[in-house]
Amino acid sequence: MITTHTHDLLIIGGGMVGLALAIDSARQGLQVTVVEQALPEDETPVAGVYSPRVSAISRESQDWLTGLGVWQHLPAGRACAYREMKVWDGQGQGRIGFHADDIQADDLGHIIENRWLVSALWHQAEQTPGITLVAGRTVQQWQHQGDQMLATLSDASVVTASVLAACDGRFSKVRRDAGMATREWDYRQHAIVTTVRHQQPHRGVAHQVFLETGPLAFLPLQDEAGDQHASSIVWSVDNEAVQALLDLPKEEFLTALNRAFEHTLGELTDCDPRFSFPLQQMHSKRYIAPRLVLVGDAAHALHPLAGQGVNLGFQDAATLANEWRRGRQRGEDPGSERTLRRYQRQRQGHNLGAMVAMEGFKQLFGSDHPLAVLSRNWGMSQLNRLSLAKRPLIRTALGRINAD
Numbered sequence: 051m052i053t054t055h056t057h058d059l060l061i062i063g064g065g066m067v068g069l070a071l072a073i074d075s076a077r078q079g080l081q082v083t084v085v086e087q088a089l090p091e092d093e094t095p096v097a098g099v100y101s102p103r104v105s106a107i108s109r110e111s112q113d114w115l116t117g118l119g120v121w122q123h124l125p126a127g128r129a130c131a132y133r134e135m136k137v138w139d140g141q142g143q144g145r146i147g148f149h150a151d152d153i154q155a156d157d158l159g160h161i162i163e164n165r166w167l168v169s170a171l172w173h174q175a176e177q178t179p180g181i182t183l184v185a186g187r188t189v190q191q192w193q194h195q196g197d198q199m200l201a202t203l204s205d206a207s208v209v210t211a212s213v214l215a216a217c218d219g220r221f222s223k224v225r226r227d228a229g230m231a232t233r234e235w236d237y238r239q240h241a242i243v244t245t246v247r248h249q250q251p252h253r254g255v256a257h258q259v260f261l262e263t264g265p266l267a268f269l270p271l272q273d274e275a276g277d278q279h280a281s282s283i284v285w286s287v288d289n290e291a292v293q294a295l296l297d298l299p300k301e302e303f304l305t306a307l308n309r310a311f312e313h314t315l316g317e318l319t320d321c322d323p324r325f326s327f328p329l330q331q332m333h334s335k336r337y338i339a340p341r342l343v344l345v346g347d348a349a350h351a352l353h354p355l356a357g358q359g360v361n362l363g364f365q366d367a368a369t370l371a372n373e374w375r376r377g378r379q380r381g382e383d384p385g386s387e388r389t390l391r392r393y394q395r396q397r398q399g400h401n402l403g404a405m406v407a408m409e410g411f412k413q414l415f416g417s418d419h420p421l422a423v424l425s426r427n428w429g430m431s432q433l434n435r436l437s438l439a440k441r442p443l444i445r446t447a448l449g450r451i452n453a454d
Contacts, residue, residue: 057081057182058384059374060201060211062189062224064088066105066164067346067363068217069171073118074371076180079378083182083209085189085201090172091165095125097273100245101163102325104269104282106256108159108361114368119177123170124162127274131157134255161256161269161282184209192224197383199341213341213385215370220332222348228339235331239264240292241354242285244324245271246307249316251278257314263288264329266310267354281315283307284354286329296324329353333402337394341385345370350401362404366397 059075061068064086072082107115107129115121121129135158138145150157175181184203192201192214199214216224225232252270259266264286271280285307287295295303304318311318332351337344346363370393377389 056210057083058212059083059215060085060199060209060213061215061217062201063217063219063348064172064183064185065217065219065346066167066171066360067367068215069168069175070115070118070120070364071215071217071345071367071371072181073120073171073175073178074367075374076178077118078371078375079180080374080384081180081182083184083211084175085184085187085203085209087186087188089186091169093165093169095128095166095274097275098277098280100271100273100280100282100322101165102243102245102282102322103164104161104271105164105167105360106159106161106269107167109155109157111361111364112160114364118174120167120170120174123173125166125274127272127276128166129160129162130254130270130272130278131160132254132256132270133157135258136255137258137260139260157254158256161271163271189224192227194340194342197341197385199385211385212383213343213390215343215345216348217345218348220347220351222344224342225334225344225348228342230339230344231335233333233335237264237286237329237331237353238289239286239329240289240326241329242287242292242295242324242326243283245280245282245322246304246318247280247320248318249279252281252315253278257311259311259314261286261310263291265354266307268311268315285310286354289328292326296326337398338387338390340387343370343390343393349397352404362401365400366393369393369396 058080059072059082061072061082061084064072064084068084068086072084076082112121133150133156135148136145137147148158172183175183188204189201190204192199198210198212201209201211201214203209214224216222218224246268252268254270256270257268265284266286267284268281269284270278271282272278273280285295295306298306300321303324304321307321308318330351331353334344334349337349345366346360349366350362352359352362373389373393374384376392377384377386382389
């Protein structure tokens with residue numbers, strides 16, 4: 051016998067954005083099912099042991115997650131606040147600094163390992179009325195039928211919903227199956243990620259140096275004891291050079307990394323295993339189809355130098371849940387074209403603008419032409435002297451979640 055479950059919203063993908071969307075949507079009165087192929091991890095943080103996948107969570111995102119009851123579930127001490135960001139041109143003398151005091155804020159954001167944020171979201175989703183979590187299963191097929199979406203799961207059960215939200219990431223199967231075209235940029239580079247230990251404490255400062263091949267970021271980490279001698283790195287390198295760096299013995303890799311980072315935090319003493327992923331940008335030409343909506347990385351994926359990645363996804367989720375709240379007040383079906391179009395209109399242009407800005411930034415700092423080097427170094431130095439002029443840049447970098 052086939053079991054059928056009927057809800058207002060079916061979310062495919064129980065990562066950070068999918069779970070956040072579920073919680074906010076349920077708070078708006080929707081009945082939500084989340085299907086996630088991975089089983090939740092039940093882990094306890096270990097001092098000094100870090101996961102290589104981290105996110106820079108903006109102040110706006112933190113405030114929203116706190117309002118959803120999520121931030122309170124993070125392990126004590128594992129969200130590392132950073133009050134300052136130092137950026138410089140590795141090919142010149144240009145430098146610029148951003149400080150929380152410039153915008154009268156306690157901090158600029160937090161660096162947090164993805165695993166703990168997912169765990170906190172999952173914990174809150176379990177406690178939120180109106181959410182059904184289906185872990186360890188996948189959606190085998192789905193179809194639009196009248197005013198419903200029908201999805202068959204890997205256990206042969208069927209979920210029907212008014213609207214299906216694809217939160218299944220950069221390589222979204224839902225987006226591909228729906229035939230939704232994308233625009234893509236391939237930078238012909240990879241990002242090397244790992245966790246490093248350094249002699250000097252980072253003191254809550256994030257660092258980014260622009261090298262000839264691309265940016266190198268040091269993102270501050272801390273554990274429950276408050277240790278500040280570890281950072282997560284994201285190092286952009288050309289495709290032809292990435293494997294050589296991955297294959298280097300640890301000591302030689304640390305030497306090369308420290309040279310690129312200009313020994314900013316003293317000697318690098320250790321690093322975890324290294325991983326890499328290709329650097330690409332992707333933007334879906336449409337975010338919606340009949341009773342279908344793309345959210346987060348399923349709709350857009352940015353170059354990591356933006357530092358916005360998941361924050362843009364959270365803004366998508368907050369905007370969509372808010373549109374469902376407004377729709378309910380008007381008596382609209384959550385899968386109605388009118389509701390979904392309002393979401394697309396608000397988010398598509400904003401996300402595309404962020405991607406275009408990052409592309410221009412990447413091209414500017416990727417050029418080694420003497421005139422480009424001179425111009426950007428002069429511009430950085432001049433701007434660094436004008437704290438008032440820096441405020442809009444800082445606020446833009448921190449992201450903004452749409453409200454009423």
